Amino acid sequence: MVLSACTAKSSGTGDIAVTSTDSACELSSSSASTGTVTFAVANNGSKVTEFYVFGKHNRVLGEVENIGPGVTGKLVVEITEPGTYETACKPGMVGNGIRGTLEVTGEQKSKSDVPADVEQAKARYLDYVRGQLDGLVAQTTTFVAAVKSGDLAAARAQFGLTRTFYERVEPVAESFADLDPAIDMRWDDTEDGKQPFTGFHRIERFLWPPQQSQVGEDGDDISQADLDNAKTDTAALVNVEAEALLGNVTALRDEVRKSDFAFETQSFVKGPQALVDEIAATKVGGEEDRYSRTDLWDFAANIDGSETLIAELQPMITAKNAPLMDKITGQFQAVRDAIGKYRQGDGYVSYDTVTAAQRKELSDKIDALSATLSQVPDLVLGQ
Numbered sequence: 001m002v003l004s005a006c007t008a009k010s011s012g013t014g015d016i017a018v019t020s021t022d023s024a025c026e027l028s029s030s031s032a033s034t035g036t037v038t039f040a041v042a043n044n045g046s047k048v049t050e051f052y053v054f055g056k057h058n059r060v061l062g063e064v065e066n067i068g069p070g071v072t073g074k075l076v077v078e079i080t081e082p083g084t085y086e087t088a089c090k091p092g093m094v095g096n097g098i099r100g101t102l103e104v105t106g107e108q109k110s111k112s113d114v115p116a117d118v119e120q121a122k123a124r125y126l127d128y129v130r131g132q133l134d135g136l137v138a139q140t141t142t143f144v145a146a147v148k149s150g151d152l153a154a155a156r157a158q159f160g161l162t163r164t165f166y167e168r169v170e171p172v173a174e175s176f177a178d179l180d181p182a183i184d185m186r187w188d189d190t191e192d193g194k195q196p197f198t199g200f201h202r203i204e205r206f207l208w209p210p211q212q213s214q215v216g217e218d219g220d221d222i223s224q225a226d227l228d229n230a231k232t233d234t235a236a237l238v239n240v241e242a243e244a245l246l247g248n249v250t251a252l253r254d255e256v257r258k259s260d261f262a263f264e265t266q267s268f269v270k271g272p273q274a275l276v277d278e279i280a281a282t283k284v285g286g287e288e289d290r291y292s293r294t295d296l297w298d299f300a301a302n303i304d305g306s307e308t309l310i311a312e313l314q315p316m317i318t319a320k321n322a323p324l325m326d327k328i329t330g331q332f333q334a335v336r337d338a339i340g341k342y343r344q345g346d347g348y349v350s351y352d353t354v355t356a357a358q359r360k361e362l363s364d365k366i367d368a369l370s371a372t373l374s375q376v377p378d379l380v381l382g383q
């Protein structure tokens with residue numbers, strides 16, 4: 001395709017066109033003015049892509065995920081301070097992405113007015129996130145101790161539960177462009193072993209060693225490279241990873257605890273849908289926990305996190321559109337019921353016992369909820 005002839009500096013009104021292919025990430029302008037910057041991201045590649053804008057310390061200022069081939073996505077970011085920012089396309093949704101820079105000039109601006117009730121809801125939500133991250137550090141401490149002591153049965157028993165504290169707060173965790181992959185990357189993010197495999201899923205693989213019979217091409221299959229790499233794992237190597245995991249979740253908790261920790265309002269209001277889409281787009285195929293098959297724990301935790309966000313926003317949604325709130329409540333219940341069918345004891349059945357038809361039923365309910373939740377950001381921000 002031909003890029004639109006948009007070479008002029010973007011003004012407050014002009015969108016920056018981003019063209020993402022499998023090997024390039026082109027911006028129609030590498031400069032912008034302070035204020036609201038809008039990116040129109042066209043995916044001309046063959047893989048699903050994402051587009052990010054990063055601020056200081058590699059923190060994610062904004063992102064648009066899951067843009068399929070031939071599809072366009074839009075990202076609106078508020079940049080209040082002049083300076084050099086980084087951008088990235090992530091074809092295949094792996095690695096650091098194809099990076100570029102964006103020079104932002106103009107006066108320092110204050111954040112545009114967010115309704116006071118939204119600000120208050122965000123503050124309450126941050127309390128919840130901080131509580132979950134305390135839980136994450138506590139549970140990970142126990143989990144890591146079990147791994148290091150060689151009590152692998154105990155470690156296996158704690159794996160699903162430990163992850164729920166992370167999965168509930170993914171919209172915040174994902175704003176840390178370094179810690180999030182270090183904690184929660186999958187083998188797929190290693191580019192077939194070129195990058196080190198770290199975090200929960202590395203340890204998961206050691207606890208549930210993959211077998212040749214699991215090798216295949218489906219999302220929940222194991223790749224041959226992954227299996228070969230798994231054979232080189234030793235308890236000593238995995239103990240180092242376990243220790244690093246504990247260090248990283250602790251760093252995450254400490255960062256979010258800081259009094260000046262800021263979470264973008266756009267990410268907050270988009271959080272309910274983002275969490276639900278995590279399941280529909282990248283988990284329902286069984287990709288997330290392909291060694292342990294504890295996927296249902298993660299789904300339930302993503303739904304918990306989404307419902308918590310909606311609970312904070314509920315008064316604003318109800319005041320502006322009561323029928324929408326009723327619909328959201330009903331659809332959450334339907335998704336809960338669908339996941340609840342697979343409860344077993346204190347946890348869930350192994351996800352490999354959930355058939356393709358049952359997974360489809362689950363994802364249809366999640367898609368319906370997602371479509372409804374997509375109305376929330378504009379509604380609560382009054383746009």
Ligand SMILES: [Cu+2]
Pocket residue numbers: 167184288
């Ligand atoms: Cu995850």
